[in-house]
Structures are given as C-alpha cells and as structure tokens.
Amino acid sequence: MSTTAIIINLLALGCLVFALARDRGRTKQAMGVAVKSFVRILPAVFIIIVIIGLLMAFAPPEVISRLIGEQAGFGGLLAIAALGAVLHIPTLISFPLAASLLQSGAGVASVAAFITTLTMIGAVTLPLEIKELGRKMAFLRNGLSFIIAVIIALTMGAIL
Amino acid sequence: MKQDATSTPPRKKARKEMARGYILLAATLVAAAVILRIFPDKVTAATATTRSYFLEMVTILPAVMIIMGLFSVFVSRELVVKYMGKASGIRGIAVAMLFGALPTGPLYLAFPLAAALRSKGASISNIVVFLSAWACIKIPQELIELQFLGVKFMAARLILTIIFVAIMGVFIEKIIEWTDNRGIGVSQKVAR
Structure with a gap:
C-alpha cells in the first residue's frame, strides 16, 4: 500500500471513530450510503481500469503525445478541454484515466484542462442548472469555467 | 426546500442506471477479451497495467x-x-x-x-x-x-x-x- 493510500484510510478511520462517538444511528445510516455508492460506482471503476489496460497496451505514446502532448499546442489543449466539458463520466474514475494518459505522453496542461472542465462544466446537467438558477447565471458560470480551466491548465503546464 | 423529481431520482431509476452500469461492464470485458484474443502479444502489457491500477483503486475506494x-x-x-x-x-x-x-x-x-x-x-x-x-x-x-x-x-x-x-x-x-x-x-x- 502506498503512503497516500495509508493516509486516506487513516483519515476514513478517524472520521468513522469520531462519527461513532457522536451518533451511532446516523453512522450506521452513513455506512448504508457508503455501501450503496460503492456498488453504484464499481462497474464504472472496472470499465475504466480495463480501458486503461488496453489503452496502455495499444496506444503508442508517440500518438498520445502528438494528440495531447507538449507538441499538440494550444489547439490540442482547447480540444481536450472541450471534450472534458461535453463528456459525462464520473469524476472519480477520470483520475486513473488522467494518470495513464500522463504516463503515456500526454502533457500536464492537457490533463489538467481535461479534469477541470470535466468536473466544473456539465453539458448534461446544464438544463437543470438553467431551470434552478436561471439562464444568465448558468451560461456565465459554465462559460467562465471553461476559460478559467484553460488558464489553470496553462499555469500548471508552466509550473510542473 | 424544494424536492422535485430532478433533485431526488426515484429508486427505480437508480436501480436501472446501476443495471446499465453492470451491463456496460460485461460488454467491456467481452470486447477486451476479443481484442486480446486477436492480439495475444498485448495480453501481458494490458493485464499488468489493469492489475496495478486495480490495486491502486481497491486500496482507497472503500x-x-x-x-x-x-x-x-x-x-x-x-x-x-x-x-x-x-x-x-x-x-x-x-x-x-x-x-x-x-x-x-x-x-x-x-x-x-x-x-x-x-x-x-x-x-x-x-x-x-x-x-x-x-x-x-x-x-x-x-x-x-x-x-x-x-x-x-x-x-x-x-x-x-x-x-x-x-x-x-x-x-x-x-x-x-x-x-x-x-x-x-x-x-x-x-x-x-
């Protein structure tokens, strides 16, 4: 187990002990929620892991790095940011995917742009956002999120 | 607090979505098996990667x-x-x-x-x-x-x-x- 994994598990254990001391009934309820979300996310996790295996075995690093690597330039960055904005995949599984892309030649900026737009912008949830908060706010938030995602990505590409 | 259909999807819908997830998983596994059958030389690389990512995931997900x-x-x-x-x-x-x-x-x-x-x-x-x-x-x-x-x-x-x-x-x-x-x-x- 990596250090990170140990820290995360200790954190969960700490929260659990604290919660148990506070309220036994609600902790039980929380465990129910945890099991349910675990069962729900599990297929997506397995799917992405299998896809990563295939990706790493088949996609040559030269291709990945040409598409979304350092050579891809600003156009490649915008393309992958746009892809992240339209795609609707669970964020939790986007991180292993991002890690595999990085490992096989993608640029830091591209990966950061992809994750940021993927989480921050929801093309699928946009109608609901408009309904609840109005057109102006929804469009402003999603539009500006795209711009700041690109800025964040460029900054990360520069500093890492 | 507003509680309409969009904010709390009914149980049936959640179950249907979950079933879809598992069907999609089965399809992915079958597709992967077929692909690796055609390219047997890639099996080691693919399974090694999948294994290491699986281990990384399984130690933190719960x-x-x-x-x-x-x-x-x-x-x-x-x-x-x-x-x-x-x-x-x-x-x-x-x-x-x-x-x-x-x-x-x-x-x-x-x-x-x-x-x-x-x-x-x-x-x-x-x-x-x-x-x-x-x-x-x-x-x-x-x-x-x-x-x-x-x-x-x-x-x-x-x-x-x-x-x-x-x-x-x-x-x-x-x-x-x-x-x-x-x-x-x-x-x-x-x-x-």
Missing part, C-alpha cells in the same frame, strides 16, 4: 466511500443553509467553498440547494463559488487525485482552482448586477 457517506449524513442541508445564508465577503466565499467541498452528493443535488440558498439571501458570488466548489473541489475527488496524480499535481490544481473560482464568483456577481441594472437579459430567477 475509504473514500466511507468518508463520502459520513459527510452526506452528518452535514445536513439545514446546516448549509444556516451558515451560507448570512456569510458575506471573503468569509462568505470561504464558507461557500468549504460547504461546497464537503462530500455531500452529486452535482444535480447542488442546483436546487443553490436556488434555495439564493432565495434565503445568499449572494450571487457565494452561490457561484458554492456550485463550483461542489463540482470540482470535492474532498473525495481530491483524495483520488492525490493517489493517482501525486501531491504536486493535486496541490497545484487545488490552489489554482480555489483562487480562480473565488475570482469567478465575484466577477459573475458584478456582471449580473451590472446587466440587471441596465435591464439586459434579466431573468426572474436571478434578479433580486
């Missing part, structure tokens, strides 16, 4: 789910509304960011909550920060990002996101106030 479950039960909507309704300025943005980052459910739950907060008097900047933090600074997400992309990547992206989300919140508030005052695209929901 812990992340426990943290998520605990927060979603212990942090009630009432608590969020109570603290976010009145906080303003830098403090307001910090509170909005913190409550948004707590792992309390998917994004579609955040919109009705944000609308309720708005009607309770929370400022536009706080709402935008709250929604954006909910979408992309969630604690479980950060933990998984830490595991897979390392502390440097995760910390850099987190700090940059916090800074820019705060700026965006204030900026959107100014734009909405400016345009509302001039009667440009005033929408019923957003206008005070």
